[in-house]
Amino acid sequence: MNGPRNVLIFKCVVDTKNGAAIDRLIALIPDPAELRPLVRTRFTKTIYDHKTKRDYWIAGDGNRLVCLMITGIGLEEVPQIRALLEVADERPLNLEEIASLAAQVTGGMAHLI
Numbered sequence: 001m002n003g004p005r006n007v008l009i010f011k012c013v014v015d016t017k018n019g020a021a022i023d024r025l026i027a028l029i030p031d032p033a034e035l036r037p038l039v040r041t042r043f044t045k046t047i048y049d050h051k052t053k054r055d056y057w058i059a060g061d062g063n064r065l066v067c068l069m070i071t072g073i074g075l076e077e078v079p080q081i082r083a084l085l086e087v088a089d090e091r092p093l094n095l096e097e098i099a100s101l102a103a104q105v106t107g108g109m110a111h112l113i
Helices: 019-028 032-038 075-088 097-106
Strands: 008-013 042-049 054-061 064-073 110-112
Touching: 008 019, 008 097, 019 032, 019 064, 032 042, 042 064, 042 075, 054 075, 075 097, 097 110
Parallel strands: 008 110
Antiparallel strands: 008 064, 042 054, 054 064
16 A cells, blocks of 8 residues: 555444354454354464455454454555564554554554444
């Protein structure tokens, strides 16, 4: 993607016992059938949607499902932003850091929602 642009980062947390909320969340993510068996397990997954230019970071601990949706990033920018996931095992994931890095990578502003 060319030129500076703004990025939106959405965070959603749902209880794995809330089937309706899980259905609504998973319906937004590409290849939802791939995620369904993972919902009540401990996992992390990233999925990039080429059509919408959105990157999804999904994680579960068996009780909660957390999804970050980062909008407005190109495929070539995804590895730079995902690099934060590699250190997530070493320390808690910081949304402010993700927003700051997304802004640096895209040359625009990043907004947490």
